[in-house]
Amino acid sequence: MNSLSPFTRGWASFVPFIVLLFYCFTPVLTVKHENFKTCDQSGFCKRNRAYADTAEASSNWDSPYNLDPATISLSNGQLTGTVVKTISRTGDSVRLPLTVTFLESGTARVTIDEEKRQKGDIVLRHGSKARKERYNEAERWTITGGLTPNKGAALSSDIQHGATKVHFGPEGKFEAIITHAPFSLDFRRDGTSHILFNSRGLMNVEHWRTKQEAPPEGESSAAEADPAVPPEDESTWWDESFGGNTDSKPRGPESVGLDITFSGYEHVYGIPEHASSMSLKQTRGGDGNYKEPYRMYNSDVFEYELDSPMTLYGAIPFMQAHRKDSTVGVFWLNAAETWVDIVKSRPAVNPLALGVKSTTTTQTHWFSESGLLDVFVFLGPSPQKVVQAYSELTGYSQLPQSFAIGYHQCRWNYVSDEDVMDVARKFDKHNIPFDVLWLDIEYTHEKKYFTFDPMTFPNPQKMTSHLDKHDRKLVAIIDPHIKNVDSYPVVDDLKKKQLAVNNKDGNIYEGWCWPGSSHWVDCFNPAAISWWKGLFKYDKFVGSSPNTFIWNDMNEPSVFNGPETTMPKDNLHHGNWEHRDVHNINGLTFHNATYEALLERKKGEVRRPFVLTRAFSAGSQRVGPMWTGDNQAHWGHLAASIPMTLNNGISGYPFAGADVGGFFGNPSKELLTRWYQAGAFYPFFRAHAHIDTRRREPYVAGSPYTEIMAQALRLRYSLLPAWYTAFREASVAGTPIVRPNFFVHPSDENGFAIDDQLYLGSTGLLAKPVVTEGAESVDIYLGDDETYYDYFDYAIYSGKGYKTVPAPLEKIPLLMQGGHIIPRRDRPRRSSGLMKFDPITLVVVLGKSGDAEGSLYLDDGETFDYQQGAHIHRTFRYEASTGLLTSEDISDRGSKTASYLKSMSHVRVERIVVVGAPSDWKNKESVIISEEGEKESGSRQRSELQFHSGQGGKAAWAVVKDPGLYITKGWKVDFS
Secondary structure, three states, X not given: OOOOOHHHHHHHHHHHHHHHHHHHHOOOOOOOHHHOOOHHHOHHHHHHHHHHHHHHHOOOOOOOEEEOHHHOEEEOOEEEEEEEEEOOOOOOEEEEEEEEEEEOOOOEEEEEOOHHHHOOOOOOHHHOOOOOOXXXXXHHHHOOOOOOEOOOOEEOOOOEOOEEEEEEOHHHOEEEEEEOOOOEEEEEEOOEEEEEEOOOOOOEEOOOOOOOOOOOOOOOOHHHOOOOOOOOOOOOOOOEXXXXXXXXXXXXXXXEEEEEEEOOOOEEEEOOOOOOOOEOOOOOOOOOOOOOOEEEOOOOOOOOOOOOOOOOOEEOOEEEEEEOOEEEEEEEOOOOOEEEEEEEEOOOOOOOOOOOOOOOEEEEEEEEOOOOEEEEEEOOOOHHHHHHHHHHHHOOOOOOOHHHHOEEEOOOOOOOHHHHHHHHHHHHHOOOOXXXXXXXXXXXXXXXXXXXXXXXXXXXXHHHHHHHOXXXXXXXXXXXXXXXXOOOHHXXXXXXXXXXXXXXXXXXXXXXXXXXXXXXXXXXXXXXXHHHHHHOOOOOOOOOOOOEEEEEOOOOOOOOOOHHHOOOOOOEOHHHOEHXXXXXXXXXXXXXXXXXXXXXXXXXXXXXXXXXXXXXXXXXXXXXXXXXXXXXOOHHHHHHHHHHHHHHHHOOOOOEEOEEOOOEOOOOHHHHHHHHHHHOOOOXXXXXXXXXXXXXXXXXXXXXXXXXXXXXXXXXXXXXXXXXXXXXXXXXXXXXXXXXXXXXXXXXXXXXXXXXXXXXXXOOEEEOOOOOOOOOEEEEEEOOOOOEEEOOOOEEEOOOEEEEEXXXXXXXXXXXEOXXXXXXXXXXXXOHHHHOOOOEEEEEEOOOOOOEEEEEEEEOOOOOHHHHOOEEEEEEEEEOOOOEEEEEEOOOOOOOHHHHHHHOOXXXXXXXXXXXXXXHHOOOOEEEEEEOOOOOOOOOEEEEEEEEOOOOOEOOEXXXXXXXXEOOOOEEEEOO
């Protein structure tokens, strides 16, 4: 029975409403730090940092973890044993089962559990219904393959005293040296140490123990038997309060921590999402270092700040380290709140040792609140190898429908179906291409998802039909909070079928979000996923159409009246796992459920889903794109979007972007224009704006800004063949769609920290968006000695280092690296769907060698038929020695190859542009064309060659117009 008075109950119910109003309408200039924990306010973070301080301050520190050599066994690629933790205060020991699995890919996996929790041999406090085990199901949601053990892994005959050595990986060239006492691991490649576990003795597995009540005054407890051992700070072991909420912690302290050292590596990258540099900064000691560790705890951070290790909306605990010609990495498989400290050390060098270079080592310290200690190790040696091995485990990036890589127009909110159609008309009036219009929460009837407001959106199918005339799409927002109101079938069903997240008492959890009182669908529950999938069928989501797709927002989950604007950690999910155990993969489960729902909207209608997510984790890349959340209309946020997008790309989630124009605030016309130019090089290209901002569609700005933004959009659309080819490469190899300098030039030490410019896939296109007000030029860094050309006027740049490139407002700084062939489509259209059968232009960019190479991938851009051979994949090569440009088929044939090739048989190459054309072509009037199947003695045709001399530091170029070639066939063009 509720013991509150009627007045108190009424006031308590009104408080969350005030919170909601405050969230919606209070003007905020920056993030409210008081809403989010610092490390000192997070019990397990503070404890692990203190543990590290104690260890490193002691001259004779010994880690209390030892591997019992009598328990070690290696069989079928898996080493098992027991690590024993000795409790210094009592002398008692804790058994921690160890498994080291050596995988066929060359990846190693280290897992440590806790025997008592594993067996359920513990007692929970408060009569909790929570699971007793450490959370062991993160693999189920995150890992999709690559776990086959390498049966060739073998114990080394080179016996070391007190250690076990295992050879594994390709040709047995990798080694794992496991020291028994204290327990540590040394992962080596080619005999050199690269990654060390527990070399600093910071490993910390907080074992289960019963809560000891304070003894009567004057008596001592058994735990205090040794006065030499200082008492432990138990203040956050058994419960923890923050922001008016108390976490009950029924399992007590259960954090896991480990120091991971990258020996000889100065630069480490990854662990998104943070508004920080790509090369991660130090977090302890010294001016210019962060004072806080990098935090990974998916959160709705309102107007986030820049240059900060503060948590944001997503968390991928994957880090890679790079030095000249060597990359390694680790993946920390844990779904709980996680912090990472980073310290870089440079050993002293004898000043008399001339020519000896001091190498920097990066020391990292990882700690999570709960779960297993479960870490994958990747030994490279290249950036491609590391990210591919990671992607083999967590899944490759989705190959989206082709419309998804076009331009998306969004704001909170388009106010009616007529408003949506009017926006589409105005884009057409100004000849500006776009693919998708978006609807934010106001389209719903009273914030009830799967409904359209009958007053403002009375005819949604008329709206979607209007978009469909030009092959355009609609995206509607669907969030995980379900409005708790009478006569709403969705919430009635959610309650009746018990498919929602529960509170710590096992009753349905109630929190506040946009609709007010809400419940949250629990997508860890298979029954909830099945139910969720049914809601998207056209007869359930009335008004949706085949060209309607979905946006999942607020899925951290965001709870306005919850601790740190999210769900209490002691809430219970399916299987009675606590929310603390699964928080960082909550967004993935919801995102994945919506993806599966779009696969089943109608029987026989199987198309690739499009679902945008805000919250993400390792594995989210399989499902759809993400964006960087609620940024601001500020030059600094434009600048930050480049390293944030790059960092996501090298962390296995390349389909990423930022809100063009900034979500909060009103950008100047110059800022908006520059942001469109930058957005043209985001893999996910969407403009978005807050409900209180002025309208800012490209046509609103007026001349010359509208024309310049339209030019940036048309550049994006002309390069869609190159973009789609890069997306395909990411979907099979895990490679970033946009790439930083270190990824393209792994030997160039001066470029390892550069994160304000990017390469587009394997095309050799190098862009450096303007991110400062009033700039007329930029300095682009060239990481090699290849020749580069300005994309627009063929100005020549060469030699390693920075080159000043003109960048007036109307120009995007964009260079072409010599040695590449770039496919594009030059005919302006209203949407990407209308370009499907347009001809191709090939831009052959000759480098110092005179050779060039590139590729083109096409499919229907909609279905999964490409998996059965319905695609075109060709490589183009120009060889200076022969003067031949050739097209070669490298596609995978299948049952649907022939029909697809027939449908594309009339798509031709309409132009070949050769940049850096040799001067001896000056008097050449034609080239010889021959297609596959023609006999050498058969007739071959000639095509006119137009040569243009280079002047004023610009390259010569030549054009072959309408050579009569088709993309479905092999052919040769003879320039000799």
